[in-house]
Amino acid sequence: MRRISILGSTGSVGVSTLNLIEETLTPGVDYVLEALCAGRNAELLAEQALKFRPAIAVIADESQWPLFQDLMRHSGIEIACGIDAVEAAAGRSADWVMAAIVGIAGLKPVWAAAGTGATIALANKESLVCCGRALIERAEAAGGRILPVDSEHNAIFQVFETTQRDRIRRLILTASGGPFRGKTREQLKSVTREQALKHPNWSMGAKITIDSATLANKGLELIEAAYLFDMPAEQIDVLVHPQSVVHSLVEYADGSTLAQMGPADMRVPISYCLGWPDRHAWKAPAFDLRAIGTLTFEAPDEDAFPMLRLAREALTVGGLMPVVFNAANEAMVQAFLAGRIGFLDIPDAVAHAMKKAESPSMALTGNLGHDIDRILLTDADTRAELAGRCGASEAVSAATA
Ligand SMILES: NC(=O)c1ccc[n+]([C@@H]2O[C@H](COP(=O)([O-])OP(=O)(O)OC[C@H]3O[C@@H](n4cnc5c(N)ncnc54)[C@H](OP(=O)(O)O)[C@@H]3O)[C@@H](O)[C@H]2O)c1
Structure with missing residues (x-):
């Protein structure tokens, strides 16, 4: 029990x-x-x-x-x-x-x-x-x-052969592209909170739904994948796959690429975690590839959706930079959900916060993770830096309030 x-x-x-x-x-x-x-x-x-x-x-x-x-x-x-x-x-x-x-x-x-x-x-x-x-x-x-x-990491976990890790060329995270896939930066200027909250495939909480619309979610997932699977940023790619059927892939050096597929339903990865190391039997929704018909894949548009690029930069810089990326994003998403800022203010503020954090005063030593207080301080500093851009309430960290 x-x-x-x-x-x-x-x-x-x-x-x-x-x-x-x-x-x-x-x-x-x-x-x-x-x-x-x-x-x-x-x-x-x-x-x-x-x-x-x-x-x-x-x-x-x-x-x-x-x-x-x-x-x-x-x-x-x-x-x-x-x-x-x-x-x-x-x-x-x-x-x-x-x-x-x-x-x-x-x-x-x-x-x-x-x-x-x-x-x-x-x-x-x-x-x-x-x-x-x-x-x-x-x-x-x-x-x-x-x-x-996370469905993507759960997918990779299912097809990641740990004994063959030196034969893994790439992890490929799939992304639905969110509700604004195909829009230009110009068109994104006028999108609303209600539009951003309408995810085409997944039903999720408000914060992750906005993160999916900006592609910040895929950026967070890129960092998450690097840590979970101990892989460098250069070996992690992102593919936009609007049908959300292939949840992610692992490419091996022998030319084989293994993917995990299934319905866009979080109960599938949750049940995998509940059952692990066995497979958990439950009344999973039907998965009919004939009804789905076509699967498509395309490169993400990192000009219109710069959060992915910023996340990759944060991971490459290392140290506390992913904390800055996360805090800036979280503060701006809260402000966007509260109707105080526009959609493009989110990536613009994250880029600003990361630029500011590059100053020596941030003391990015690379010794990340052993000091929770330092993470929370960086979180609070980042929110304070953005207070003028997002409104005072988001300047206070939810973890320390
Ligand atoms: N939803 C998905 O499909 C999905 C998929 C992959 C990953 N995730 C990740 O899973 C996490 C949860 O996502 P979600 O979509 O389930 O979010 P959500 O629907 O907004 O739910 C968030 C939960 O956190 C609780 N909470 C907030 N602050 C708390 C605090 N200080 N102490 C204790 N509980 C607190 C909320 O409680 P109240 O509602 O009572 O305030 C709620 O139960 C996120 O990190 C998200 O990125 C979600």
């Missing part, structure tokens, strides 16, 4: 994970829930907690505490509130942890979970982008491991 925790249980990935668990596992026989953690959706968290009966349920947002207490009254379930309580719950002993908090807010909880020896199904790519290999090393040193939930 496994002890399971879900960090970010009220979000898109968190809800899918609970659905899969409910559909395929027997409570008290296959699993018990240790912790459920959420940001501010007290009603949904309480509903989940009353149904799944975790040992503890934690709400991060203190303004939701009175409501959460009220909803959980007489439940007999331990409850807590605040970002420190989320971190503490993430650090409780568990066998399997779904890390699905969005953004830098997931960093400390993921770091705490990595210290427990649990198997971590990692959706919160931002924590890996900021910590780098140190996060993977921490999990492994504690006797656990990181399994990638």
Whole structure:
């Protein structure tokens, strides 16, 4: 019987994970829930907690505490509130942890979970982008491991022959291209928040949906892939594949390229992580290549969508530059979602922040990942640098507020 925790249980990935668990596992026989953690959706968290009966349920947002207490009254379930309580719950002993908090807010909880020896199904790519290999090393040193939930990395994980790693020429991440594929920079000037939130293939949380529209998501994934698979930036390519059927590929030196395919449904990679090292049987949606018919691939347009190039630059510079890339993007996406800035302000501000960070005062030493405080300080500095561009509220890091 496994002890399971879900960090970010009220979000898109968190809800899918609970659905899969409910559909395929027997409570008290296959699993018990240790912790459920959420940001501010007290009603949904309480509903989940009353149904799944975790040992503890934690709400991060203190303004939701009175409501959460009220909803959980007489439940007999331990409850807590605040970002420190989320971190503490993430650090409780568990066998399997779904890390699905969005953004830098997931960093400390993921770091705490990595210290427990649990198997971590990692959706919160931002924590890996900021910590780098140190996060993977921490999990492994504690006797656990990181399994990638992101569909692209999960695909690569499935076809990456670890014994043949010196025969791997390239990792190829596929990208849907998002809702604005084919648009010029000029046309992108006038796109709206509502248009950006309409992803053609995937149903996801707001932040990652905007990241998909700017291609920042693919940039974060490029960095994530480099750390997860220990591959240099030059050996990772991106191909736009609008059908989102091939989730990613690994090219070998003998001319073979292995790909993983499947429906555009996050429950597929989540179920892979839930079952690993076995295949988890569930009522997966039908996958009919005849109905799909044609698969197409094209190069990304890095002039119109510079976030991919900026992410590659951040990875190549190394040190704390991926933290700068991530923080600048996160602050600007929050401002875009709040209606305060335009779509193109996002890449423009990220480029600005990275340029500023090149100054010696940022002390980019390359010793990334061993100092969470330093990562959070860089995150806060980057947000402060962009305060005038995005509005004061985004200048405060979600992880330190
Ligand atoms: N959605 C996908 O298909 C997908 C695919 C690949 C990777 N990912 C990655 O998975 C992560 C989650 O994405 P998502 O789409 O599921 O996002 P989402 O729908 O916005 O959900 C985010 C979750 O994080 C919670 N949260 C926010 N701040 C928190 C805090 N300080 N402490 C505890 N919980 C907090 C939210 O709680 P409240 O809602 O209660 O505020 C919610 O449960 C992201 O890093 C994303 O890049 C997502």
